[in-house]
């Protein structure tokens with residue numbers, strides 16, 4: 019008899035408490051306080067240079083706060099069970115299947131279990147036909163599908179996405195959005211930056227709006243799109259230039 023697996027404890031909410039990030043004494047992010055709740059789709063918006071990428075990197079743990087505190091629900095300062103996908107995915111010079119297999123092996127998963135997991139993931143996201151292709155020769159859209167599928171295979175609880183479709187055409191963008199919606203149905207928490215207002219409206223349950231390194235709005239997407247309180251956010255939605 020196979021023993022039932024206890025689901026891993028949730029690493030969420032992620033709490034930021036007056037977090038700041040400065041380089042050479044220059045504050046790039048300041049006074050960020052928010053909770054990222056389990057199972058939500060949070061879209062991070064703001065003008066060029068507002069601090070969206072830094073915010074995602076800081077939440078994920080690629081950067082550490084230079085002031086304030088970042089705390090995961092399990093009490094750790096930096097949690098596993100989370101992944102980040104970039105505008106241009108980071109892929110190994112190996113086949114599509116090997117790109118999925120490698121991080122699972124690093125995690126210590128046995129080879130028979132890995133084979134099953136990789137096959138299931140390839141099927142689930144329509145990548146089976148590409149399994150043996152060199153990952154770096156795939157189209158941009160296919161590479162992004164692989165990067166997302168690989169994160170899913172890792173049983174990630176939180177996925178940070180930094181403008182994952184900004185280099186893609188509309189049909190590839192739609193496929194990635196569908197994948198993100200599927201992840202969300204699986205209970206994966208999504209934290210994603212985008213410049214695309216249409217995409218933000220399609221995907222957001224919550225919106226975090228950054229302006230000059232500060233969080234000036236964090237509310238439900240319904241409220242945000244109905245009329246944000248901050249004038250900078252209103253100007254952004256109206257398509258006016260803000261900086």
Ligand SMILES: Nc1ncnc2c1ncn2[C@@H]1O[C@H](COP(=O)(O)OP(=O)(O)OP(=O)(O)O)[C@@H](O)[C@H]1O
Nearest residue numbers: 041046064065066067068069070071072073211213
């Ligand atoms: N290591 C660094 N040293 C100094 N300044 C930096 C560093 N990293 C980022 N910045 C600056 O911090 C600000 C925020 O950068 P960030 O990449 O987070 O913006 P963004 O909102 O993602 O912008 P975009 O929409 O253009 O991608 C920018 O002005 C950027 O030039």
